[in-house]
Amino acid sequence: MRYAMVIDTLKCVGCSDCVVACQTENDVPIGYCRDWVTENVSGSYPSIELELKSERCNHCENAPCVRCCPTGASHQLNNGIVLVTADECIGCGACIESCPYDARYQHPDGYVDKCTFCHHRLEKGQLPACVAVCPTKCMYFGDLDNQNSEVSKLLKNRKWKTLAPEAGTKPKVYYLI
Amino acid sequence: MQEELITSGRNIPNIDPFLDIWHWPISVYLFLGGLAAGLLFFAALITILKKDKEYPAAVKFASIVSPIALTLGLLALFYDLTHKIYFWRLYTTVRIESPMSWGAWVLLIITPVSFLWVLSYYSELFPKFKLNFKFLKKFESFLQKNRLLMAYILLPLSVVLGVYTGILLSAFNARPLWNNAILGPLFLISGLSTGAATIILLSKSTKERHLFSKIDLGLVILELGLIVHMMMGMYAGSQVQLEAMQLLIGGEFTMMFFGFVVILGLIVPAILEFLELRGFKIPVAVPALLILLGGLIFRFVMVEAGQITRYLY
Numbered sequence: 001m002r003y004a005m006v007i008d009t010l011k012c013v014g015c016s017d018c019v020v021a022c023q024t025e026n027d028v029p030i031g032y033c034r035d036w037v038t039e040n041v042s043g044s045y046p047s048i049e050l051e052l053k054s055e056r057c058n059h060c061e062n063a064p065c066v067r068c069c070p071t072g073a074s075h076q077l078n079n080g081i082v083l084v085t086a087d088e089c090i091g092c093g094a095c096i097e098s099c100p101y102d103a104r105y106q107h108p109d110g111y112v113d114k115c116t117f118c119h120h121r122l123e124k125g126q127l128p129a130c131v132a133v134c135p136t137k138c139m140y141f142g143d144l145d146n147q148n149s150e151v152s153k154l155l156k157n158r159k160w161k162t163l164a165p166e167a168g169t170k171p172k173v174y175y176l177i
Numbered sequence: 178m179q180e181e182l183i184t185s186g187r188n189i190p191n192i193d194p195f196l197d198i199w200h201w202p203i204s205v206y207l208f209l210g211g212l213a214a215g216l217l218f219f220a221a222l223i224t225i226l227k228k229d230k231e232y233p234a235a236v237k238f239a240s241i242v243s244p245i246a247l248t249l250g251l252l253a254l255f256y257d258l259t260h261k262i263y264f265w266r267l268y269t270t271v272r273i274e275s276p277m278s279w280g281a282w283v284l285l286i287i288t289p290v291s292f293l294w295v296l297s298y299y300s301e302l303f304p305k306f307k308l309n310f311k312f313l314k315k316f317e318s319f320l321q322k323n324r325l326l327m328a329y330i331l332l333p334l335s336v337v338l339g340v341y342t343g344i345l346l347s348a349f350n351a352r353p354l355w356n357n358a359i360l361g362p363l364f365l366i367s368g369l370s371t372g373a374a375t376i377i378l379l380s381k382s383t384k385e386r387h388l389f390s391k392i393d394l395g396l397v398i399l400e401l402g403l404i405v406h407m408m409m410g411m412y413a414g415s416q417v418q419l420e421a422m423q424l425l426i427g428g429e430f431t432m433m434f435f436g437f438v439v440i441l442g443l444i445v446p447a448i449l450e451f452l453e454l455r456g457f458k459i460p461v462a463v464p465a466l467l468i469l470l471g472g473l474i475f476r477f478v479m480v481e482a483g484q485i486t487r488y489l490y
Contacts, residue, residue, distance in 0.1 A: 016185040037185040038490075044178050052184075064350060070277035071266040088266050091259030093198040094277050100351040100488040102196065105189045110260035164488040166415065167350060 001079040002144040003117055004172040005131070006151045006160070007054055011138035014039060014052035018130035018139065022056075025118065025129035029108050034115040035130055051177075054130065054139065057082065057103040057115035058163065058171030065095035065104065074112075079143075080172060081119055086111040100167040117141075144172070181490055196352075196484040202253035204476040207342045208371070209250035210284075211364055211472065213243040214339035215372020217291060219389075221331040224324060232388070234380035237298045242375055244291040251284060276348045280341045287334045290327055297321050339365035346483060354421035354483040357410050363403040367472050370396040374446075374468035377461050386461055390450045393468065397447045404439065421486040430482045438478060442471015 014037050022028060022035050035056035043049050059082050066074045066082060073088035074095050084095075084104075089111040096104045096112060107113040118128035126132065131139040142149035154160075155174060162171045183193070191197045220236045220243075223229055229236045258264055268285065272278035297320035299308065308314050320327070343364030346355040373393040380386045411422040425434045446464035453459040 014184055019185045032189050033185065033187055036183050036187040038181055039184045040179070040181045042179045048178075067274045068277065068348060070272055070275045070281055071263075072270045072272060073266070086260075087263060089260050090263050090266055091261070092277060093257075093259070094275070094349075096192070096196070096198045097484070098349045098351050102192055102487065102489070105192050106198070106259050111263075166417075167488055 002172070003059065003079050003081055003122075004142065004144045004151050004174060005056075005117070005128070006140040006142075006154050006174045006176060008138040008140075008154075008176040009051050009053055010176065011136045012037075012052040012054060013136055015135060017133050017135055018054045021129040021133040022115070025121070026116070028113075032105055032107070032113075034103075034113070053175055055101065055103075055163065056130070056173065057099075057117075058101055058169065058173045059115075059117060061170035061172060062168060064098040064100070064167075064169060068094040068098040070094060077119075081117050082114075083116055083119065084112050084114060086113075100164045100169060101171075183490065196487065199480055199484060200257060201477070202257040204473075204480045206250040206253045206257075207345075207364070207476040207480065208473045209246040209253070210342045211339055211368025211476075212371045212375065212469075213246040213250070213287075213291065214335045214342070214365070215369040216240060216243040216246075216375060217287070217294075217331045217372075218335040218339070218369060219372055219376060220294065221328040221335065224328040225332065232380075232385045233382070234385055235376045235389070237302060238379045239372075239376045240291070240294055240298070241302065242379075244288065244295055247284070247288045247291055251288065276341060276344045279337070280345060283334055283337050283341060287331070287338055290330055290334070293320055294324075294327055294331070297324050297327070336365065339368040342368065346479065349483075351488065352421075352483045352486050353414075353417040353488075354411075354424065354486040355479070356418075357407055357414075359403055359407045359410060360479075363400065363407060366396055366400045366403060367475060370400060371469050371472040374465040374472075377465045387454060390454055390461065390464075393464075394447055394450045394454070397443050397450075397468070401439070401443055401447075417486065417488055421482075424482045424485060425478075430478050433474060433478050434482075438471050438475045442467060442474060446471070 016037050019033055019035055023033060026034060028034055035054060038053050038055055040051040041048060059080055063076055063082050066076050071088050071090055073085045076082050091106060091110045104112050104114045121128060127141050131141045140150050140154060142151040144152055146152060158176045160174045160176050162174055187193055216239050220240045223232050223235050267281040296317060299317055308317060340361045343361040347357060347360035350356045370393055373389045376389045377386050411418045424430050446467040449459050449464040453461060
């Protein structure tokens with residue numbers, strides 16, 4: 001079992017519905033977010049390209065945040081999801097410093113918080129909140145170890161990229177391009 | 178043209194627009210930790226070499242500073258934690274891969290030993306304030322007998338502590354300025370140099386001052402070499418490392434780094450120490466204080482500049 005998210009940048013319109021859905025589902029404090037949308041403009045007029053991406057924790061295979069955590073509060077489940085146990089976290093900030101995606105933040109209550117791939121919804125057989133609400137259905141979620149899963153098939157048939165692969169983290173959020 | 182914006186309006190405190198999770202307490206701790214490591218290293222080394230009668234400041238007077246520095250440093254670290262009541266979680270596990278876990282455990286051992294070290298010199302340091310309890314006197318003489326053992330414990334641990342202050346930063350590959358292996362030795366050498374400077378400040382004998390001036394001069398030259406080494410490594414590095422280096426060379430930290438750390442904190446005191454050794458009349462406190470100040474500013478520059486460097490956005 002290896003959970004991964006695949007996001008189709010050609011279908012994303014940058015509505016930020018995923019952001020709001022996450023904030024609502026996970027009670028994210030006001031002013032904070034576990035996912036966000038970036039707009040990347042490249043080229044010069046008239047040949048300009050626009051790429052929209054919904055970004056979040058990449059649940060890296062080689063997670064630097066898990067490696068750096070001095071207490072083991074940051075840990076990785078067998079299915080690849082990286083989680084933080086709030087009452088083991090001392091709020092030292094090492095994991096925040098170690099994340100090339102700046103996907104973590106200090107919760108106003110002190111501990112470090114981040115995207116969980118909506119672990120609590122997966123246990124009930126539901127999709128992550130961001131994936132479930134996406135109005136253009138540009139987000140896919142599933143098991144990479146299963147050759148026949150939607151995400152595996154998309155990655156086989158489409159061109160894709162990951163963010164900052166040079167950081168060596170083996171991120172598990174893929175962007176179709 | 179290439180422009181990237183976060184359109185969903187992300188503006189998380191201390192994360193956006195640039196990372197600022199680690200504030201001044203971390204820089205202060207890195208300085209104090211390095212200083213204590215340097216002081217304890219010299220105290221232990223001189224005791225092991227059985228030269229403790231000739232160099233009283235190194236083993237005795239300056240070693241009062243190390244437990245104070247460690248205590249203040251630990252308080253600074255604790256102050257910077259945001260989930261403070263769970264700090265004890267550090268000591269329910271040993272995480273081999275996490276430098277911070279290494280540091281926490283080393284500090285747990287080295288801090289009490291540094292207190293015991295000072296206690297073993299108590300009657301020589303504070304002859305006016307006698308230990309009035311029998312068990313305290315017994316404990317002191319027990320410590321005096323085991324001073325060599327303490328020195329053997331302190332020598333390796335002080336090196337680990339000194340290296341750890343650098344490794345703590347270099348373990349983060351997400352921050353290109355920090356992510357170079359030379360930072361461990363560089364912080365160790367800088368810590369030893371600040372330790373030697375403190376001994377020079379507190380020493381009353383010319384012989385001891387001259388020995389530590391020589392040691393400090395060597396360490397400063399080594400440190401300058403390591404800084405050049407760091408820059409060469411960065412210049413031969415990837416795009417993110419090149420951008421990181423530009424903060425120090427021609428960027429917003431240039432004045433702080435070259436002006437205050439390299440020139441005022443290393444080159445000027447090195448020249449002054451050299452002239453002083455050659456017989457010129459220069460108060461030794463001047464280069465020593467410059468070294469200490471340069472070491473402190475070096476930590477601030479590295480911690481603040483490092484957090485600005487990143488891969489994305």
